[in-house]
Amino acid sequence: SQQGEEDPQALSIQEGENATMNCSYKTSINNLQWYRQNSGRGLVHLILIRSNEREKHSGRLRVTLDTSKKSSSLLITASRAADTASYFCATAPTQGGSEKLVFGKGMKLTVNP
Amino acid sequence: NAGVTQTPKFQVLKTGQSMTLQCAQDMNHEYMSWYRQDPGMGLRLIHYSVGAGITDQGEVPNGYNVSRSTTEDFPLRLLSAAPSQTSVYFCASSYSTSGGAYEQFFGPGTRLTVL
Numbered sequence: 616s617q618q619g620e621e622d623p624q625a626l627s628i629q630e631g632e633n634a635t636m637n638c639s640y641k642t643s644i645n646n647l648q649w650y651r652q653n654s655g656r657g658l659v660h661l662i663l664i665r666s667n668e669r670e671k672h673s674g675r676l677r678v679t680l681d682t683s684k685k686s687s688s689l690l691i692t693a694s695r696a697a698d699t700a701s702y703f704c705a706t707a708p709t710q711g712g713s714e715k716l717v718f719g720k721g722m723k724l725t726v727n728p
Numbered sequence: 729n730a731g732v733t734q735t736p737k738f739q740v741l742k743t744g745q746s747m748t749l750q751c752a753q754d755m756n757h758e759y760m761s762w763y764r765q766d767p768g769m770g771l772r773l774i775h776y777s778v779g780a781g782i783t784d785q786g787e788v789p790n791g792y793n794v795s796r797s798t799t800e801d802f803p804l805r806l807l808s809a810a811p812s813q814t815s816v817y818f819c820a821s822s823y824s825t826s827g828g829a830y831e832q833f834f835g836p837g838t839r840l841t842v843l
Contacts, residue, residue: 646829657732657818657834658771665827703770707829714759714778714822714830715786720770 621704621722630728634691638704638719639684645713647680649689652701652721661702662689666709696728729754732835734819740841741809749804749838751819759822759830760802761786762794764815765837771818777802809842816840 622637638647646665650658664671664680664687671678677690691698703721707713735750753760761776773786777796791813793805802821806813817838822830 646827648831650832655837657836658820658832659834660831663829663831665829705832713828714824715761715773715776716830716832717773718763718771720768 621702621719623722624720625723625725627725627727628694630694630696630726632694632726634694634698634724634726636689636691636702636704636722636724638687638689640687640704640706641685642706643709644682645707645709647678647687648705648707648716649676649678649687650703650705650718652703654700658703691724694724694726696726698724699726700724731755732819732821732833734817734835734838736838737836738839740843741806742843743809743811745809747806747809749806749817749819749840751802751804751835752800753802753819753821753833754800755821755823755833756799757821757823757833758799759824760796761820761822761832762792762802762804763818763820764788764813765818766815774804774817806840811842814840814842 648663649661652658675692680687701721705716705718732753758779762774763771775794777783819835820832822832
């Protein structure tokens with residue numbers, strides 16, 4: 616069953632604005648990952664944050680993790696039309712094997728030029 | 729490297745037919761998995777394998793079989809197709825990075841319609 620829930624489910628912004636997506640989960644995790652899916656394509660790994668980390672950066676991406684609240688956020692700064700995609704959070708549970716990622720339902724980001 | 733490849737890209741089946749979705753990876757990853765993606769449902773794990781000869785069930789295994797005879801290949805078999813199996817199927821492979829984290833590499837997907 617889905618562990619992560621992304622919020623909002625859909626977001627529409629203008630190019631140049633920042634986009635923030637949130638993910639909440641239910642059980643203890645080893646790490647949390649964010650993936651992007653362009654329409655009709657497979658998922659692409661964006662960034663991974665471990666349970667002992669609070670913040671991580673990769674280019675225009677910033678991820679935070681709050682294990683006490685069981686939540687994570689993905690911030691995309693200075694968005695571009697090419698960032699239009701669906702974004703998924705995926706959690707690696709502490710129990711049951713961290714190789715078995717559990718994906719959320721995803722959220723759709725539209726960046727208008 | 730080709731990464732993760734899947735064939736076919738599209739398939740239409742009639743109810744009751746069987747078929748095999750092919751998946752191959754050339755990255756020598758030990759872990760492979762199959763997901764299905766349905767609108768509004770995200771990705772759900774069907775079966776997975778932690779190495780050649782080892783497979784296990786995921787969240788939604790009914791109606792599907794897998795085998796892993798080599799590190800590279802992980803085919804998914806639909807035994808008797810049903811309309812409820814209409815979906816997009818993704819194969820993924822991964823390896824353990826430092827600290828035991830697995831980042832998954834996805835194939836392009838197979839869009840299956842069962843009439």
